[in-house]
Amino acid sequence: MEKPKNGGIENLRMAVLDMIQSEGLALGDKLPTEKAMAERFQVSRPTLREALKLLERDAVIEAQQGKGRFIAAGAALSIARPITKFESVSDMVRSHGYNAQTTVLGFSTLPADEEIAVALSLETGSPVLRVERLRHAKGEPLVYSVDWIPQKLFGNGVHGEADWAGSIVDLLADIDKRPVASTATVKSVMLPDMVVRMHNLETFGSALLIEEICYSADGSRVIFAQDYHRGSAFSFSFVRK
Amino acid sequence: MEKPKNGGIENLRMAVLDMIQSEGLALGDKLPTEKAMAERFQVSRPTLREALKLLERDAVIEAQQGKGRFIAAGAALSIARPITKFESVSDMVRSHGYNAQTTVLGFSTLPADEEIAVALSLETGSPVLRVERLRHAKGEPLVYSVDWIPQKLFGNGVHGEADWAGSIVDLLADIDKRPVASTATVKSVMLPDMVVRMHNLETFGSALLIEEICYSADGSRVIFAQDYHRGSAFSFSFVRK
DNA sequence: AGGCGCACAGTTGTCAAACAAGTTGAGGTG
DNA sequence: CACCTCAACTTGTTTGACAACTGTGCGCCT
Known part of the structure; x- marks a missing residue:
């Protein structure tokens, strides 16, 4: 029963x-x-x-x-896990059957440009953290991602050298800002030329780009993410009605 | 009120x-x-x-x-129209702001191979209609699509030379089999080489492939569709939670 | 005998009223 | 002034009932 x-x-x-x-x-x-x-x-x-x-x-x-x-x-x-179910990229990669590692390609604090500011509902020029990462398994690149996070979220706390190779979702959960939902758009693109050249990603091929704005439980915007999923490695399912 | x-x-x-x-x-x-x-x-x-x-x-x-x-x-x-809302490709293209025309590239009746048979819940070898079409606007290709439909749906009726350049949804609606929902998967691919060569689609670039199995109100499977959306022309949005 | 119609039981769709559980704020008490 | 208590408000859940719709089977008429 x-x-x-x-x-x-x-x-x-x-x-x-x-x-x-x-x-x-x-x-x-x-x-x-x-x-x-x-x-x-x-x-x-x-x-x-x-x-x-x-x-x-x-x-x-x-x-x-x-x-x-x-x-x-x-x-x-x-x-199956539909694309409409919110989950971290780490979980998503795992659910596709990959045992992936994360490499941090870049990490910096910089002023938000127009696009980022609008997405995160900030003033243009507000400081944001930019984290550029690559998930890969067995030497093959799987997901190239860029995340922007408002710096003010970490306030005076020492975000210093947190483990950006881990899950950003977990990091935000620690400061009570765990993302729980997002609004997303999906399209098919080629990885930007500059990215391909800088990180030797000639084999990546066409990519499924998911751009999403993540919200925490209190409704504030905590991440703007661009995730390039290797086309040959990922497919997502959903129901249309 | x-x-x-x-x-x-x-x-x-x-x-x-x-x-x-x-x-x-x-x-x-x-x-x-x-x-x-x-x-x-x-x-x-x-x-x-x-x-x-x-x-x-x-x-x-x-x-x-x-x-x-x-x-x-x-x-x-x-x-906005989310990707999770079922609509015909024609409607979808229109909602993206294109005034598109449809060209029928191919039309034939053939026995279902393994993949198609499974998707449409038919016996392997059952006769299916295959319709290959291209939507384009201002000379630019937008969506290359292949649709498979069980031939038995048209039974003894004269499906003969229906206007396959129109909406397949409307055609099916006429025989009381209008599709109302689908299960879909999305991924990023390059248009198959053969298709590019046969129809001069060198400019298509990366494509967003939506494969979907469409169901009519009575629960029967009526279409298996592969729609290649030109990456630079389409993006879809949805909510994740 | 065969066909027709109607009543009836079963199922989903909707409603009204009430109680349970969690939150907030006002007012009293020390 | 700080703290507690309690009442009012809101969402969460339950109960019981009736309306709308569907299929079936029985009886009646032809």
């Missing part, structure tokens, strides 16, 4: 997904009725419906009034 | 978005209480909460028990 344990619609949503998977329900199959599921998960129907509505939006299930709820197209894909 | 008019959580969700926009609420601002909004939109609290939960998932709003609901990071971006 499954139970969501702690409160929260999100756990309930997971519980339903688990049920779908463990019962081996396939596309078109009928789910138990709302009443049955509410009893099974020990919640009320309105609460259950909030969770089901989320699954509906992910195209995992589909409701037909008077008939029931049925497994829809997105069910198979919902197990 | 706004009203969702017809039933449906989706309209309610839109109504809340409209309210946010029309009242000019910005990041961090507090929304009216659930009670107030329920009265305003003439729905019950449980119903309203289903809509609010969807906005929460899109990172448009954020709930804090005991305090209220607040505008979150995704609000600004929720107005």
